[in-house]
Amino acid sequence: MKNYTEIADNVLLRRDKYFxxxxxxxxxxxxxxxxxxxFAVFTGIFFIFNDYIPSIEHTxxxxxxxxxxxxxxxxxxxxxxxxxxxxxxxxxxxxxxxxTGEVKYLSGVRIFTAEEESEAERNxxxxxxxxxxxxxxxxxxEISDYEIEYGIDDVYPRVIFxxxxxxxxxxxxxxxxxxFMVLNDSMTDREIISILRENRYTDALFVFLGLNTDxxxxxxxxIYFYGExxxxxNPLSKQTAFxxxxxxxxxxxxxxxxxxxxxxxxxxxxxxxxxRTVSTVHGYYVPEECIYQLSDYLTFxxxxxxxxxxxxxxxxxxxxxxxxxxxxxxxxRRIMPYYKICYEIDSKTFSVNIPLxxxx
Amino acid sequence: xxxxxxSYRRYLDGDDxxxxxxxxxxxxxxxxxxxxxxxxxxxxxxLTEDTFVxxxxxxxxxxxxSTFKTxxxxxxxxVAIDYLRRNSKFISHSVDEYSNYLSEETSVEKEYLIxxxxxxxxxxxxxxxxxxxxxxxxxxFEDFTNGExxxxxxxxxxxxxxxxxxxxxxLKSELEKEGFEYEELY
Numbered sequence: 001m002k003n004y005t006e007i008a009d010n011v012l013l014r015r016d017k018y019f020x021x022x023x024x025x026x027x028x029x030x031x032x033x034x035x036x037x038x039f040a041v042f043t044g045i046f047f048i049f050n051d052y053i054p055s056i057e058h059t060x061x062x063x064x065x066x067x068x069x070x071x072x073x074x075x076x077x078x079x080x081x082x083x084x085x086x087x088x089x090x091x092x093x094x095x096x097x098x099x100t101g102e103v104k105y106l107s108g109v110r111i112f113t114a115e116e117e118s119e120a121e122r123n124x125x126x127x128x129x130x131x132x133x134x135x136x137x138x139x140x141x142e143i144s145d146y147e148i149e150y151g152i153d154d155v156y157p158r159v160i161f162x163x164x165x166x167x168x169x170x171x172x173x174x175x176x177x178x179x180f181m182v183l184n185d186s187m188t189d190r191e192i193i194s195i196l197r198e199n200r201y202t203d204a205l206f207v208f209l210g211l212n213t214d215x216x217x218x219x220x221x222x223i224y225f226y227g228e229x230x231x232x233x234n235p236l237s238k239q240t241a242f243x244x245x246x247x248x249x250x251x252x253x254x255x256x257x258x259x260x261x262x263x264x265x266x267x268x269x270x271x272x273x274x275x276r277t278v279s280t281v282h283g284y285y286v287p288e289e290c291i292y293q294l295s296d297y298l299t300f301x302x303x304x305x306x307x308x309x310x311x312x313x314x315x316x317x318x319x320x321x322x323x324x325x326x327x328x329x330x331x332x333r334r335i336m337p338y339y340k341i342c343y344e345i346d347s348k349t350f351s352v353n354i355p356l357x358x359x360x
Numbered sequence: 361x362x363x364x365x366x367s368y369r370r371y372l373d374g375d376d377x378x379x380x381x382x383x384x385x386x387x388x389x390x391x392x393x394x395x396x397x398x399x400x401x402x403x404x405x406x407l408t409e410d411t412f413v414x415x416x417x418x419x420x421x422x423x424x425x426s427t428f429k430t431x432x433x434x435x436x437x438x439v440a441i442d443y444l445r446r447n448s449k450f451i452s453h454s455v456d457e458y459s460n461y462l463s464e465e466t467s468v469e470k471e472y473l474i475x476x477x478x479x480x481x482x483x484x485x486x487x488x489x490x491x492x493x494x495x496x497x498x499x500x501f502e503d504f505t506n507g508e509x510x511x512x513x514x515x516x517x518x519x520x521x522x523x524x525x526x527x528x529x530x531l532k533s534e535l536e537k538e539g540f541e542y543e544e545l546y
Contacts, residue, residue: 001401004387007409008380015416 303339303354311352318343364428372419379416386429389502390436392482396493397440407443411436430508433498437512484534492527499524 002010298306304316320342342351364382371378387408394411395404414420414435422431482501485493498509510520 001405004384005380007387007405007412008383010409011379011383011412011416012376014413018413018417 298339298354298356298358300339303341303356306354307339307341307352310354311350313345313350314341314343314352315345318345320344320349362428364432365422365424368415368422368428371416379412382415382432383412386432390433393433393494393497393502394436394440396486396490396497397437397444399490403443404440407439408436411439414439426508426511429502430504430511433502433504433512434514437514481535485531487534488527488530491523492530495520495523496527496531 304319307314308316339354339356340351341354342349344350364385367378367381367385369378371382390408390411391401391404394407395401398404398407411432415432420435422428426434482497485496488496494513495509498504498512499506504512506517506520506524510517513520515523
């Protein structure tokens with residue numbers, strides 16, 4: 001084993017080497033940039049002297065290239081929705097809402113964010129921008145007793161509510177990267193929705209996004225049951241069912257994640273011997289245009305029957321997951337909610353979309 | 361301000377002796393803590409060095425909201441986790457290598473843990489699953505509070521309490537298998 005002086009020598013040596021390499025790298029970049037500049041200047045001079053550049057009168061008129069054209073060119077490839085712009089809410093808003101049931105008083109909220117690099121990094125415009133969302137959210141949620149911690153791994157702001165007490169929850173069995181939900185038979189979709197609606201976080205989130213909590217759905221998924229060997233991908237059995245677990249000593253943690261084009265709240269997590277258990281409920285935002293559809297929508301089971309009628313290959317046993325998505329309906333000229341039911345046959349995944357509305 | 365924080369301040373002000381002091385104070389504890397993640401004392405030593413290099417190069421801001429030790433252990437944890445992520449597919453050791461590691465580990469144990477009873481406890485803890493080892497190590501060997509351990513392990517206090525409870529239960533049964541009286545150790 002090395003003693004502390006050896007380690008200290010190594011540390012200082014590696015540090016010096018790092019800074020030296022950085023210096024050399026910087027010099028190389030400057031050198032390369034200067035060469036490129038020189039080359040560009042000389043090429044320019046060469047063209048001018050040889051009269052290769054046609055006069056402006058002979059080229060395209062300046063009106064043909066506008067700033068709008070340039071903007072569209074750059075913007076078309078964007079695949080994520082920006083939460084700053086309320087007009088760009090994603091089609092599928094997942095509120096991974098593990099906080100079903102009553103949430104008791106919480107305190108000592110902590111926000112983790114940013115690689116712990118330097119003052120400059122933490123005060124950068126980008127980081128301040130990201131943090132401002134979280135602060136806005138906390139404001140709407142009327143949570144003032146929070147502090148920001150500059151964590152080590154968290155690139156995106158993540159809010160932890162360490163003292164949140166949840167009186168009931170839903171359990172997800174998560175094996176590998178897939179999560180599957182287990183709900184209580186006695187709990188209907190509507191009951192879950194009403195719990196979500198009453199929850200202070202859901203409310204705050206929706207106010208923050210400028211949305212309405214009246215428009216919430218709950219999704220159902222197929223549950224896979226695995227044996228002792230989690231490495232084995234073949235489930236022992238599977239079923240589509242809703243069940244709720246009683247409150248137990250499961251640890252809870254709510255987090256608010258701005259990482260992607262959806263907002264996620266989650267309670268993590270319990271490690272048992274063979275599986276990792278996470279508790280979540282997913283709520284969906286339904287666009288304003290579809291409000292009237294909500295009074296009478298297809299249940300999941302009804303949707304499965306419709307799917308079998310629509311798609312010959314489809315079998316209810318093969319269902320792997322279901323989400324609610326929103327597609328633009330050309331005929332009705334509005335956004336409509338659909339169940340997107342995914343199923344698997346011979347290791348290939350297929351999906352069938354069934355409108356939620358009973359009218360269709 | 362604790363001693364580590366003072367030394368770190370000195371290092372940030374340009375005095376290299378500051379980081380040397382930090383290494384002297386925290387080296388052994390960090391090696392044993394990281395060993396709880398990587399299960400290889402040689403790698404744990406390298407990762408401890410990497411942790412200090414990270415601090416020396418990046419000079420991260422220490423806000424003083426937690427103790428310096430908590431902050432340092434949180435960084436070390438991330439270094440260990442990064443290592444595990446990078447090498448998750450390739451970690452394997454031969455039996456010969458393993459016996460070398462054991463003798464190295466024993467010497468660090470002896471230097472750092474001193475008391476025989478603590479060494480036995482440490483060895484029994486090594487048989488527990490990593491998460492249980494980590495939490496028990498932080499609380500019983502490094503004297504971190506539940507709150508500080510929560511910061512290091514990025515968990516809520518409640519999660520830590522539950523984890524400590526479960527870890528203790530498992531430790532208790534392990535100790536009893538070894539013929540120890542659980543109560544005697546605490």
